[in-house]
Amino acid sequence: MALPTTTREYRLPKTDGIHNLTLTEAALPPLKSSEVLVKVHAVSLQYRDIVVAKGLYPLGMKDNVVPGSDLAGEIIAVGTEVHGWSVGDRVCSNFCTDHIYGNTTEEIKLTALGAPIDGVLTEYKVLPAHALVKIPSHLNYEEASTLPFVSCIFDFGNNRKASLSHRCAAVTAYNALMGPIPLKAGDTVLVQGTGGVSIFGLQFAVASGATVIATSSSDRKLEVAAGLGAKHLINYNKTPDWEQEVMKITDGRGVDHVIEVGGPGTMLKSVQCTRFAGCINDIGFVAGAGDVNSLPGLILGRAVIFRGILIGSRTQFEDMNRLIVENGLKPVIDKVFAFEDTLAAYQYLESQQHVGKVVVRVSKD
Template sequence: MVKAIRIGAPATVDSLAVDTLADPGDPGPGEIRVKLGASSLNFHDFAVVAGMIPAAAGRIPMSDGAGIVEAVGEGVTDYKAGDTVVSLFFPDWADGAPPTSAFTRVPGDGIDGYAREVVVAPQSWFTRVPQGWSSAEAATLTCAGLTAWRALFVDGTTQPGSTVLIQGSGGVSVFALQFAKAAGARVIATSSSDAKLDKLKALGADALINYKEEPKWGAKALELTGGRGVDTVVEIGGAGTLDQSMVATRVGGHVALIGVLAGFAGPVQTALLMAKNLRVQGLTVGSRAQQLDMIAGVEANGIRPIISDHFPLERLGDAFRHQIANAHFGKIVVDI
């Protein structure tokens, strides 16, 4: 038998319950059997378990999963027993434009996820991990790491001398800070917590804005760039912060819209959008090819994830409570 966590009905954090599943057995052709070692929390996962994103009753949550290959099926060439692997957010998106099916088959959402001990799945649902990384470290990459990578280097053109603004100190923002600094960019970091700003500075942030003290932080970012504006904003707030992000961005700049923490909908200053010739682009994680590019970049630069907290699988609900209390810095990992 295999231990797993399921979402109850109605879906709430309090409805999460331990269940046992039949062992999935040996992998078939093209499949691998993975003993999962860790998952990590993202806002998307919270939205599913809290009922904000509808999911089937009894769904096994968590989009991120990493672990050790226990066995491989016929025809598997990418992995062997003993390899560490990490999951994809979009199992059906290999490269190029995402297929329509990708958005309906996210683990922990459209299909069962990785809050379980063992999974048997196609080898294409996973990639290798950065050399020397543990399962706990690797599990931070699937959603948060790849989102930050795509915002800066796939949809954006971050390079030495660029200026990037990050919001807060969650997983995506901290990865964006690490990636941008590795690329030789300048980073402006915002937070409502001076203690967290100090931690962001220790990771390399060049300038800091406490947005409670500077509610018009977009203008402050302009000031910090000598009136030019930043090249890219990694926008996690959504409707509630988009206007300030547009103020902060240079003419012809890029706002990577990756989150909705401050609102799902609201008015947009279309005149400002037009006057600055801005590109506001929504994005949802990325492809398998992009994940492999990110892993190569992580290895080349010696980057390691920032993990603030660990919870055992049985305490997944407590991990989410810790997340929504905003008590973490970087990533929260669930050890399986």
Template sequence: MKAYELQDASGISGLRLVDRPVPACGPYDVLVRIRAVTLNYRDLLTVKGGYGSRQKFPLVPLSDSVGVVEEVGQGITKFRPGDRVIASFFESWLGGDPTAEKLSRALGGSVEGVLAEYRVFAESSLVAAPMHLSDPEAASLPCAALTAWCAVAKFGGIGPADVVLTQGTGGVSLFALQFAKFSGAQVIATSSSEEKLAKLKAMGATQTVNYKKVPEWGKLAREMTNARGVDLVVEVGGVGTLNESIRATRIGGAIALIGVLAGGAASELRLPLIVMQQQRIQGVTVGSVDDLRRMVAAVSNNKMRPVVDRIFPFEAAKEAFNYMASGKHFGKVAISVG
């Protein structure tokens, strides 16, 4: 089979297309023929060695895929050849609270990823893909979508009376907007691009803010909610945007801390405001297989369709990485494998 390997931490240039044997299927394994994969910002960090000692080279990168069951072991009961499946980001986190052991096996990081024609998975880590989604759409669910789902539905508990603030137009932020909207909530969405703000509005954002034109967008978000503040901020910027997120959040509200896309100094954080307003900051690290099943059910029931910006052929995987690194995309960047 064909697969891409990261030979070292030299960046996208370190990706090599290689020949590997099709992995053997054990008695409790499922051999999946990969049909599509999608990229996350985490994958850009991985190709640059951003996951440190947790990744070993050579490594097949990427965590998100959809595929068709090719072969099952004798002990498999839930799946059969021909079933279309997606795999959990964390292979060993089946449910409950996270532990070091449950988080120890992350696809495309601490263990081999999915940028290959075939991969063997444990039956327990697989979930049936929503029938109404295309392969690239289904392949976008395991990491970015599940992270957004856990932020909005699991930890945020967002409902019709709530207001959610999303940052930018990456995969997590767009999924968060979609999940918030079919929960009945209002959404304030930010971007530095007027063109992208128009697209966010078309997706259902109640109000939008250009954070380049309005650097103190947290103050504006409060004004947009009649000085109350938003119920949840889906925070993907990290320290560089956290102060404005704190300013935007209502008394007793929550900030789902997911990414570290923006810079900034931690010493300048408005920690007293978090205390005085009794705000909660919740770290979100994808989710469990149980969480993935719940999210897939919600996606299917609401007939939600992920936003896929562009699909690259398997032979152009490096171009897909470079395109994502350019920041020009709106939604997910996918690679067709089949």
């Protein structure tokens, strides 16, 4: 079968809103010896995609960019020097194509798909072979597309909140819980909300034998968390002093790990319900502004480890997939849209009515 020479792809000729998403056709670049050509089957969206479309992404983006960073697809051609990959292999790409192992660098950040370089909302994508990760066999393409994403919310003022995602929600949660102080059976984990990172953190914690406390403003979303194994549920609208409730649940000890997505608006409460020398994994700023003047003293007083999470490597992605396979974990998908309905998918994501991930099905076969 002849290889495609063109691809339909979305671009953003302007960046003042998601309405600028434009479906167009482009020639595929020639395949280099170290690259592969991937037929894109599915792309999962993240709030970073909305931020990029609105021109609010602060880490740099090219003009007329192809958005999207999280794909699952099938290799249909390999370069002459590619080893370990074959036509027909099912793959994801790491968020930053050049982040293979270790800590991130400024150079690595410039290889982030869907902003500094063209992304994956396209029918076919040329990728460096070193960026690829094998899809777990029990996941379909839509499910696998959710594996590359991290969501961080930044408050730009004037009630405009924008979310910056630097990597896979799953890898972010894995990095948080399996980092310098790895989660272990018997630990207690506090998960804030039911977004992509929090849901994956909940699943990984339960799979590792930990007890999960989940917070949300919605009883409906808390029911989802309970179905995934959360043992304790707190509606923070009904229980505004939720940090005190967490301390009651843990008999005054506090939790071992916090998936902190609230930012300044929740950090003080998180510290107050973390055990001495526990770990707060700072991922987002969804709760907006807050008074954090006393935060340094609280962190010192409880000897808390406060860790920022940024960009996961391909090797972490591979380690995470082994945990997913061993426990048969399945990502939570809220809704799947057709490629031609990508704008509707963006609109649904922007509405924040979803629980779990929003996915675009690119290929029809």
